[in-house]
Amino acid sequence: MTRAEGVITRAPASPSRTVQRVTIRFADKRTTLGRRVVESVGNHMTLDRDHPESIPTLFAGLSDAITTQTPKDRPTRLGLTVIDYKEVSGILTKPKGFMAGYDFTINPYSGCAFGCSYCYAAAFARDEESSSNWGQWVTVKENALDLLRRLRRNLSGKSIYISSVTDPYQPIERTLELTRDILRELVHHKPRLVIQTRSPLVARDIDLLQQFEVVQVNMTVTTDDEGVRRAFEPGCPSNQQRLDGIALVAAAGIQACITMTPLLPVIDAEAFADTLLATGVRRFIVQPFHPKKGQYSAGTKDTAIPLIRRFQWTHSQYQAVRSVLSEKLPQLGEGNTGFALA
Numbered sequence: 229m230t231r232a233e234g235v236i237t238r239a240p241a242s243p244s245r246t247v248q249r250v251t252i253r254f255a256d257k258r259t260t261l262g263r264r265v266v267e268s269v270g271n272h273m274t275l276d277r278d279h280p281e282s283i284p285t286l287f288a289g290l291s292d293a294i295t296t297q298t299p300k301d302r303p304t305r306l307g308l309t310v311i312d313y314k315e316v317s318g319i320l321t322k323p324k325g326f327m328a329g330y331d332f333t334i335n336p337y338s339g340c341a342f343g344c345s346y347c348y349a350a351a352f353a354r355d356e357e358s359s360s361n362w363g364q365w366v367t368v369k370e371n372a373l374d375l376l377r378r379l380r381r382n383l384s385g386k387s388i389y390i391s392s393v394t395d396p397y398q399p400i401e402r403t404l405e406l407t408r409d410i411l412r413e414l415v416h417h418k419p420r421l422v423i424q425t426r427s428p429l430v431a432r433d434i435d436l437l438q439q440f441e442v443v444q445v446n447m448t449v450t451t452d453d454e455g456v457r458r459a460f461e462p463g464c465p466s467n468q469q470r471l472d473g474i475a476l477v478a479a480a481g482i483q484a485c486i487t488m489t490p491l492l493p494v495i496d497a498e499a500f501a502d503t504l505l506a507t508g509v510r511r512f513i514v515q516p517f518h519p520k521k522g523q524y525s526a527g528t529k530d531t532a533i534p535l536i537r538r539f540q541w542t543h544s545q546y547q548a549v550r551s552v553l554s555e556k557l558p559q560l561g562e563g564n565t566g567f568a569l570a
């Protein structure tokens with residue numbers, strides 16, 4: 229009989245279930261042993277690794293630490309954001325248009341609490357009211373993990389983009405860990421993965437991201453100025469938090485990229501480039517607002533237009549800043565070609 233000393237390192241709440249998966253970290257490797265209703269981190273234990281049926285006995289000794297999470301306990305509001313939960317028919321989407329270079333996109337959530345003023349994803353909301361209330365609601369795809377687990381398709385080598393119309397690391401992710409669960413499941417499929425976010429929370433999942441053979445984390449940083457950031461992206465983490473987050477990702481040996489998409493008013497392009505380089509990131513993407521109906525890009529949310537006017541940010545100013553960035557940054561892609569997985 230093999231016995232081993234282990235520590236419960238993580239007991240993530242799956243938003244779709246009342247049970248949770250328990251992962252034990254051994255000295256030699258990380259092992260998932262089963263799914264139990266448990267919320268306990270850091271409890272040392274001795275267990276029989278060859279006989280997982282011994283686990284219930286083990287949990288009996290942890291009764292004080294055990295809590296159950298029922299659907300009733302799931303958050304239905306986070307700050308000003310209303311959270312709801314919905315089963316969806318699929319979790320892998322064949323992208324079109326801008327993301328057509330990828331085999332699939334995965335969006336764990338619909339809606340996005342970050343609510344950026346320019347967010348094109350608002351145009352894909354289910355109805356007009358949801359589009360105009362963008363930023364105030366999030367729908368959790370509660371069966372996302374089950375759908376992935378039941379998947380018969382071979383995803384090996386397929387390129388997957390997480391996420392195209394939501395932020396996978398928006399605030400509710402800290403509680404639900406749905407994106408984390410999805411990553412844990414995807415590791416076995418060996419896809420080529422790109423994560424796109426505006427949140428330093430992505431650094432929480434470095435341990436999983438390191439297990440992918442091909443992975444890139446894109447962090448969006450749109451300006452060097454907190455006043456500009458607050459005007460356009462009031463619900464998002466600060467510039468510095470994002471820079472710190474992507475610096476952690478890069479330092480962990482994971483391919484990292486800073487996406488300036490769209491590039492917003494920049495105060496000092498030279499200093500901005502130096503700040504970006506100080507993160508250790510060496511890959512960058514820049515993109516302007518595209519004209520649409522004589523003004524801004526297809527799908528760019530209308531709320532950004534008066535802001536752009538207020539800051540008097542023109543395409544020629546964009547070009548001047550881009551020119552400085554392209555001189556100082558080693559790999560600067562532009563537009564959708566920049567988004568291709570290296």
Ligand code: SF4
Pocket residue numbers: 340341342343344346347348349392393394395426
């Ligand atoms: S973080 Fe992305 S998906 Fe969320 S509101 Fe901003 S642009 Fe839209």
